[in-house]
Amino acid sequence: MIDLLTIFVLAVFVGFEVVSKVSTILHTPLMSGANAIHGVILVGAILITGSAESTLELVLGLVAVFLATVNVVGGFVVTDRMLEMFKR
Amino acid sequence: MTVQLMYLVASVCFVLALKGLSSPKYARYGNFIGAFGMLVAVVTAYLHGVVHNGLWILIAIALGVVVGIPAARSVKMTAIPQMVALFNGVGGAAAALVALAEFFAVPGTTVMFRLATVLTVLIGSVSFSGSVVTFLKLQELMTTRPVLLPAGQQLAIAAGVSSVALCALTMVVPNGFLLWLLAVVGLALGVLFVLPVGGADVPIAISLLNAFTGLAVAASGYVLANTLLIVAGTLVGASGTILTRLMAQAMGRSLANILFGAFKATTAVAQGEEQRTVKSGTVEDVAILLGYANNVVVVPGYGLAVAQAQHAVRELVSQLERRGVSVAYGIHPVAGRMPGHMNVLLAEADVPYEQLKELDDVNPGITSVDVAVVVGANDVVNPGARDEPASPIYGMPIFDVDRAKSVVFMKRSMRPGFAGVDNELLYNPKTTLLFGDAKDSLTKLLAAVKQL
16 A cells, blocks of 8 residues: 555656646646546546446446546547647 | 556656646647557556456447547637536546446455545546536536525535545445445535636636546546556646646636635725726727837737637738738737637637747836737736726736727627626727727728728
């Protein structure tokens, strides 16, 4: 358990550090990109559904897979559309 | 072992993605790297973690793709913030559902495990319902003003207290019903939390809810003992918190003020005299003003984007430059509906990046600006934010266009801005109002300037 806590604490610092200097122009794309990344809950949803035993678990898991997929693909596509505007 | 390595690869991709997204040069690569990391993670999870129901999972993923991609592709650039809010909400809901499903599979024994479960369910539900409310507000399916319920504060406190109590109870008595109840209370809490946030502050609430979803995902990582979820969720939670603070700073407000002080002062602003005179001009007047100016600043706002007038304003600016007028765009950090939103909208219309100036570039030289043109903006040029401590937007940095030699204010009507606050600038003798649809006015103005 302490291993997981260590990972958590270190990740907090990395998260702070990585975005500490970002210009306002990129606030919206950055938020949207981070939004896509938390769609990684899809991994959790797949794992839980893949080992589901009861119908309840299966239904909950599948809904989670569906929603998380929307989060992931929608998030990355919308971020890319925004950033496309900046290319020159 | 291989699985853990693959998750590590994905985690590194996510860090690089956030890093890339923070710099204009590498932002797009950053997004690709993030998507690549996600692909690695999902394929790994599918190949190694799926014992059965594989086909069902693929169908659910396919459905998600079929819904998500067209939604993201077809959304108008002006509606991006509410789309991000929706994507964020469904992510939060997914996290809560994962924790619920895991609870029914293995109710868990350790304190940490149960704590992680209740936190995932609670934060995930708050994030989901909160995001839905922000979506409704930005889509203007409900009022954009702060909604203050009769006993809103007490209700919110009650929901907060009962959610904490339910968390504690569920940890002692691991019971499915209690967990469902917690999810319901979380949903209510999310709604009560976002309702009083009004107007221009909604995007900040979205950013905060984004960070919440990150935390819910991190907590679900504990539930499943999955390092990737912990790392990615925490990264988003931490960076989202910083981003939220940066956004709040750009508006000159504290986060607490935005979330809890929400525009209480609105009623306190004294109403001026009933009939106040404004000066409205014709297209020809304004064309002459602009055509013979040396130095012009254009301050665009969300109204410009709504009228789809980005191209029209760019053409007018080009025409003025051909006449030797020096023109810059003054982009307020919160112009549009989200910080940086206006930059995206103008970039879409091929406005050169170098012409986009920030507050600190424009304000020091504002007194030598001959004409400041305000198009579809309102709150970001409202001198009340600077001079009127009673004003609900007091403290937000503004463009001091009232100190320019003259001001042209293009407006559809006398309706106040997104924040619902009256603007003293409209009554300033230096101000000429040009009523009408922004695109229409700009097109006529372009023709008139060509005639000069």
